[in-house]
Amino acid sequence: MATSQANWCFARGSPNIWPCTGATLAIPNRSSSRPGGHAAFTLSALALADPGDGIWFEDPGPVTTSNLFRTLGLRLCPADVDADGMDVEAAMARYPDARLAFVMPSRHHPLGITLSLPRRLALLEWARASDAWIIEDDYDSEFRYDGAPLPSMRSIDSDDRVIYAGSFSKALYPGIRVGFLVLPPQLVGTFRTLSGLIHRSVPVETQLALAEFIGGGHFASHLRRMRGLYAERREAFMLAGRDALAGLARIDCSESGLNALAWLEGSREDQASHRAVLDAGLQCYPLSDYTIATPQPAALILGYAGVPADRMRPLLFRLADAIARSQGRIGRSGD
DSSP: OOHHHHHHHHHHOOTTHHHHHTOSSBOOBOOSSSTTTHHHHHHHHHHHOOTTOEEEEEESOOHHHHHHHHHTTOEEEEEEEETTEEOHHHHHHHOTTOSEEEEOOSSOTTTOOOOOHHHHHHHHHHHHHHTOEEEEEOTTTTOBSSSSOOOOSGGGOTTSOEEEEEESTTTTOGGGOOEEEEOOGGGHHHHHHHHHHHTOOOOHHHHHHHHHHHHTTHHHHHHHHHHHHHHHHHHHHHHHHHHHTTTTEEEEOOSBSSEEEEEEOTTOOHHHHHHHHHHTTOOOEEGGGGOSSSOOOOEEEEEOTTSOHHHHHHHHHHHHHHHHHTTTOOOOOOO
16 A cells, blocks of 8 residues: 555545545544544544533433433533424423434434434524534434435534434444544534544554445445344334333334334332343343433333344343233233
């Protein structure tokens, strides 16, 4: 490899990969803990805010991401989420001086809600009028089962206030540790310098291999294949879940993503149910762990994408047994 190309990759990312992603400008980074790119969020917070500045953060929201912003010295400003996504008007009234907004418009995690167009436009107008910045986490946007993937907020941002963070961790696999940022032009130099000081670069060989994979059309084929597989598993999950969890929980499976919610019925608590599920050898997450300020009804977050369709029913009945036994009820059988 020529030295000039290696230096270019080290400073800005491979010149081959980013045109394939459709990015106007992207800087690769390492994601050390979870899909979505904590390295990208760290860069954004350090470049655009000072300790003590406020950041709107959807409530409920990802635990490790909220902890990250707190650790970086930002003041977390919980923004309620309803059927249209982040309540922008309420956030403006409660936290008018916020410097940043962190949002998952394509698919909120963990509620699975898509931010409505009026809310997107209101958020963009707030950022423009307040000289604030929006960090867009493009969460699970590749895996939409009803219609085409939604356009990003960055694509309708005419005032250059959106920092778009993407990752290949969900679409390919977490171990690849390649993420990217699409930046407003005025931020390119600052982010490039800061990235070089903190994260250096993803190995050039990884970037070039990924560029070849994308450029050859293999990434698009992979996404089509995985969407079909996950759609099949989603359907099996919903059908079996309604039977297995009847009287225990209501399945809420959005039209995109890789997980669903089981809203617990009666007086069941998600923490007690979570412990019982773990004891049964299964994994889930209690929604209450994601809550910051506004209490939510009890629910469990269930991942279905990694479970073969023919194993869905027995595993969901085992889950139902665990939830039932968590309050002393006799379990049920899926035979």
